[in-house]
Amino acid sequence: MSASLGDRCVAGDVRAIARLISLLEDGDVSAFHALPAFLERAGKAHVIGITGPPGAGKSTLTDKLISRFRNKDLKVGVIAVDPSSPFSGGAILGDRLRMQNHATDKGVFIRSLASRGRLGGLSRATNFGVKVLEAAGYDIVVVETVGVGQSEIDIVRIADTVVLISVPGLGDEIQVIKAGIMEIGDIFVVNKADREGADRVLREIRTMLEIQAMLRRGSSLAPTLSKGIGTDLHHGLGAITGQGSLPGLEAVEAGMEIPPVLKTIAETGEGVDLLAQTILERFDAVAKNGSLAIRRFESVKYQLKDMVSSHAMDFFSGESGESRLDAFAREVNEKKIDIYAASRALFSALIKGETR
Amino acid sequence: MERKIRVVVAKPGLDGHDRGAKVIARALRDAGMEVIYTGLRQTPEQIVQTALQEDADVVALSILSGAHNHLFPRVVELLRENGAKDIMVFGGGVIPEEDIPFLKSKGIAEVFGPGTPTSVTVEFIRTHVRKEI
Numbered sequence: 001m002s003a004s005l006g007d008r009c010v011a012g013d014v015r016a017i018a019r020l021i022s023l024l025e026d027g028d029v030s031a032f033h034a035l036p037a038f039l040e041r042a043g044k045a046h047v048i049g050i051t052g053p054p055g056a057g058k059s060t061l062t063d064k065l066i067s068r069f070r071n072k073d074l075k076v077g078v079i080a081v082d083p084s085s086p087f088s089g090g091a092i093l094g095d096r097l098r099m100q101n102h103a104t105d106k107g108v109f110i111r112s113l114a115s116r117g118r119l120g121g122l123s124r125a126t127n128f129g130v131k132v133l134e135a136a137g138y139d140i141v142v143v144e145t146v147g148v149g150q151s152e153i154d155i156v157r158i159a160d161t162v163v164l165i166s167v168p169g170l171g172d173e174i175q176v177i178k179a180g181i182m183e184i185g186d187i188f189v190v191n192k193a194d195r196e197g198a199d200r201v202l203r204e205i206r207t208m209l210e211i212q213a214m215l216r217r218g219s220s221l222a223p224t225l226s227k228g229i230g231t232d233l234h235h236g237l238g239a240i241t242g243q244g245s246l247p248g249l250e251a252v253e254a255g256m257e258i259p260p261v262l263k264t265i266a267e268t269g270e271g272v273d274l275l276a277q278t279i280l281e282r283f284d285a286v287a288k289n290g291s292l293a294i295r296r297f298e299s300v301k302y303q304l305k306d307m308v309s310s311h312a313m314d315f316f317s318g319e320s321g322e323s324r325l326d327a328f329a330r331e332v333n334e335k336k337i338d339i340y341a342a343s344r345a346l347f348s349a350l351i352k353g354e355t356r
Numbered sequence: 357m358e359r360k361i362r363v364v365v366a367k368p369g370l371d372g373h374d375r376g377a378k379v380i381a382r383a384l385r386d387a388g389m390e391v392i393y394t395g396l397r398q399t400p401e402q403i404v405q406t407a408l409q410e411d412a413d414v415v416a417l418s419i420l421s422g423a424h425n426h427l428f429p430r431v432v433e434l435l436r437e438n439g440a441k442d443i444m445v446f447g448g449g450v451i452p453e454e455d456i457p458f459l460k461s462k463g464i465a466e467v468f469g470p471g472t473p474t475s476v477t478v479e480f481i482r483t484h485v486r487k488e489i
Binding site for chain 1: 359360362381382384385386387388389390391392393394395398399401402405406408409410411438439440
């Protein structure tokens with residue numbers, strides 16, 4: 001049944017797509033049989049991650065971006081993640097509220113996911129959702145993150161382009177560093193740019209990016225040092241502020257890695273044209289210069305490790321897994337074996353694939 | 357793993373009162389369900405496409421404008437046209453008693469009037485939702 005479910009997804013059957021995403025989200029083993037049907041389309045979609053703090057305007061910006069991409073005749077899939085209640089396990093998923101203008105557009109598929117309190121599991125579920133939409137023929141898949149926590153960092157393992165959204169008024173400049181997610185942004189957006197303090201946020205982000213680029217160059221990108229840090233910084237700044245051409249793209253192509261910083265007012269759509277254009281042109285640039293392939297390769301390696309460790313955890317689930325764990329825990333508690341030796345013993349049992 | 361019940365909560369029609377819909381959304385969330393909230397002034401077409409894309413088990417409609425006799429059956433009809441007659445539809449809001457038999461004959465599973473305890477709605481969903489495609 002699942003094999004045909006996969007084929008139905010590839011054919012663009014909305015119900016099949018929706019159901020398969022649910023099954024994969026639940027970790028239903030039968031659903032994974034659908035994945036081989038997706039291999040042909042694998043890697044065809046441009047995956048865009050939209051991340052930033054709650055209230056930054058991620059959904060509104062996503063809504064406006066969908067329109068821009070649709071104008072270019074690109075089919076757009078969206079995976080929007082909202083938090084689950086830690087108390088009831090339920091969730092109110094409201095991201096698509098701002099995207100309902102696209103609900104009846106056959107070229108748009110919007111799917112909400114609840115975070116369900118998972119750590120690694122959320123990014124796995126999100127990634128499978130992306131794969132399903134890609135297989136179903138969507139040219140662009142936008143992933144809107146939940147806005148808080150570890151999954152924000154994981155987006156870089158799923159998306160080809162990470163758009164990091166900030167807004168004025170969140171706090172002092174140190175927040176930009178503290179957030180610890182500056183490193184994952186490929187394109188930076190200061191949304192609600194009509195508000196007071198927008199230019200300051202813009203300057204702070206630029207400064208951080210310049211410092212980051214300088215530090216990187218100082219260590220791993222030594223060759224560019226010969227050009228002199230001063231001129232590089234000047235170039236980077238010029239690329240960012242340049243209004244005529246697309247900001248920062250020369251820098252991306254030159255491997256200088258100072259990402260563009262753009263201002264938007266998502267509510268009115270101001271600045272969104274330039275953002276959409278920057279996203280698409282950056283993608284073309286990284287596809288051409290080979291850095292996209294490298295990034296995707298690294299992401300697959302990361303996902304493989306993640307999935308293998310999840311299979312390993314399955315070894316301890318269920319009654320037999322639990323009792324296996326109990327046996328060793330008891331020995332550790334009774335001081336018959338140290339915990340490291342116990343873990344090695346369990347690991348070799350796992351490797352040998354001992355039946356439960 | 358137990359499958360989560362997914363419910364689309366929508367307000368068809370033109371009235372702007374979403375308090376009832378929000379109360380229901382919150383109550384279903386607190387009962388452990390995943391609620392897709394679509395907001396005000398949704399067309400039946402928007403609601404149905406949302407239900408399909410979100411793999412919803414249930415569509416909960418709230419209306420106070422008096423257009424229920426037209427809009428509720430239209431949602432059921434569109435779901436059927438899209439091969440999704442398994443998605444249950446129920447309604448709430450200000451619905452005159454005498455309209456309820458008509459709505460039920462059109463495939464609305466149940467109508468919950470003002471003052472219905474949310475626990476009744478929760479229990480109704482739990483009992484009636486089927487999980488197979």
